Amino acid sequence: SDVITVGELAKRMGIKANDLIKELMRQGSMVTINHPLDYETAALLATEFNHEVENVAFDEDIILEDVGIESDASEDSSNLQTRPPVVTIMGHVDHGKTSLLDAIRTTDVTAGEAGGITQHIGAYDVELDGRKITFLDTPGHEAFTAMRARGAEATDIVVLVVAADDGVMPQTKEAINHSKAAGVPIIVAVNKIDKPGADPNRVKQELTEFEMVPEDWGGDTIFVEVSAKEHTNLESLLEMILLQAEVLELQANPIKRAKGIIVEARLDKGRGPVATVLVQEGTLRIGDPIVSGVNFGRVRTMTDDRGCQLEEAGPSCPVEVTGLSGTPDAGEPFHAVENEKAAKDVAGHRQRKLREAELASSSKISLDQLYARL
Ligand code: GTP
Ligand code: MG
Secondary structure, eight states, X not given: OOOEEHHHHHHHHTSOHHHHHHHHHHTTOOOOTTOEEOHHHHHHHHHHTTOOOOOOOOOHHHHHHHTTOOOGGGOOGGGOEEOOOEEEEEESTTSSHHHHHHHHHHHOHHHHHTTSOOOOOSEEEEEETTXXXXXXXXXXXXHHHHHHHTTOOOOSEEEEEEETTTOSOHHHHHHHHHHHHHTOOEEEEEEOTTSTXXXXXXXXXXXXXXXXXXXXXXXXXXXXXXXXXXXXXXHHHHHHHHHHHHHHTOEEOOSSBOEEEEEEEEEETTTEEEEEEEEEESBEETTOEEEETTEEEEEEEEEOTXXXXXXXXXXXXXXXXXXXXXXXXXXXXXXXXXXXXHHHHHHHHHHHHHHHHHHHHHHHHHHHHHHHHO
């Protein structure tokens, strides 16, 4: 059966945890605020404090609060600091998303100095004149949608890649719809302008249908004509991203426990579960207990996209971490919590809920089957 801690029970009854602890002491048990109580004990105590107790399933929010995950309402705005924009590149098949990202990464001087790119972690840091941009190298629409469905809108800006020789195609439209639904501003990168059949104006014309009108045509959509192949205009694309980021006034509080989302996760033969995570708030450190969905653990190692070991990662920072008990889904939120037990408790609680839901749906199926037979 479910358990409840002394602190939780006190909170739910609206009394001081100390009063509850005193009562327990009077009854002969020496306990702390985090001591778990079984249902019977809790019910007994509640009656003593004139409360009726329902053995309801644990409330996720209360649990998260109790393990030290503060709600955003308790945010101290004086701790807010400017953070780098998180950018997702979207567009139709073969329009050059991967090429553009690769070209941008080699344009990045710091990447060059560090000896180039060593590994794929699904998210990258790029720097222009000391200003950072985080690119999510998602497999495209599915990941973006998954993140949106989970309410973790990780992306600040979408770069919509449209090939100048091909124009607006079905997945271009999909990308526009996804971005608009998420309320994320779009910067258009008209790619492949080096090609003989390239017609950037046609792309601009076609996009006016979607209320995306270039600034030089009297609209407010930023268009940058680029060639991933010849590295044309990549710096102006980065400039435009940074300009848009300034307008958005992106901020986050680095001085609290980290939270963010899973960009991707896989099982590595030698290292176990490896997850690329995007820190959205707070600072993630080596040794931090974390929980993501039904997975939990401690951050054992933390690596950036160049393979450098990190001690900590702040807002908008993408890092690869090991130490989780399993591989969470892309788009799943993660939280750093007070201690490993709390991480385990939350994960266990979710596991139970999941199992209950599965049981409920399987018994529903059998009922349906029963009716089908009648
Ligand atoms: P998917 O991941 O399959 O959706 O494709 P993608 O959008 O990532 O396109 P990718 O970068 O793989 O490029 C597709 C093809 O277009 C490749 O053959 C690239 O070499 C080529 N390509 C990309 N950018 C340019 C460009 O600026 N100019 C020219 N000429 N070719 C390009
Ligand atoms: Mg690609």
